[in-house]
Amino acid sequence: MQGEPAPLIVTRHVNRTFRLAGETVHAVRDISLEIRQGEFVAIVGRSGSGKTTFLNLMAGLDRPTSGQAFFEGRDLSDMGEAEMTRLRRWRLGFVFQSFALLPLLSAYENVELPLRIAGVGARERAERATEVLDMVGLRKRAKHRPFELSGGEQQRIAIARAVVMRPAVILADEPTGELDSANAAAIFGLFREMVDEEGMSVVATTHDQTLLDLADSVYDLNDGAIELRQDRRSEVDHNRFKRPAGRPTSETP
């Protein structure tokens, strides 16, 4: 195939309003955006600007009030439960702002869980879980349960869990919010590496201005409306990837 691949995520005039106690909150305003393979996109906005709401819409975790969101050409609103499950299992990794780790499982077990659910064999599970724990620098905390980890460590485990399936896209909601500047830079550096070496796409929200140089493009989100601040995406070579990001090799369909 020549030229640019089809976008992984497209939003078209997406709006999301919430009605609560007679008040209407316009959390996302008319956002049209494309995320292609091998792009690292950062979205910057202050608290309440709509970052989480917008990521949820792109992940199909929430439905737009109007407008459409597509994943690999499919309208997320048309997807049934089985298709959505497949998408979440294989194609999309989500790092929740609140981590959403399972409290009774160790760090290792939390990271290994998606592989288990996907039916990956024991040896490859162990290899892959150990590899990503190494990547986030937490192999020595493998046996700890979430409450025995610092906030920043929990956040890094949540990132490891999102990348362990090598999804096509990672949507990360303030993935460095709990991290000191060195660890925050390391996580953004890790995303950069996954984009460059694996052809993954990353969309990360942040309010840390020092991390933005690592992204291909930066959007500002203000009161639900998005604006492109910086765009280096024309420099992205979409044909440089060795293999498409996606399913692990041992997967049986």
Ligand SMILES: Nc1ncnc2c1ncn2[C@@H]1O[C@H](COP(=O)(O)OP(=O)(O)OP(=O)(O)O)[C@@H](O)[C@H]1O
């Ligand atoms: N379920 C909901 N019901 C009503 N209002 C909501 C709901 N979820 C979000 N909002 C409102 O929508 C706006 C955007 O919220 P959102 O969580 O997307 O912001 P954010 O940019 O992620 O903020 P933060 O940086 O604090 O995480 C806020 O004003 C919030 O109060």
Ligand SMILES: [Mg+2]
């Ligand atoms: Mg948020």
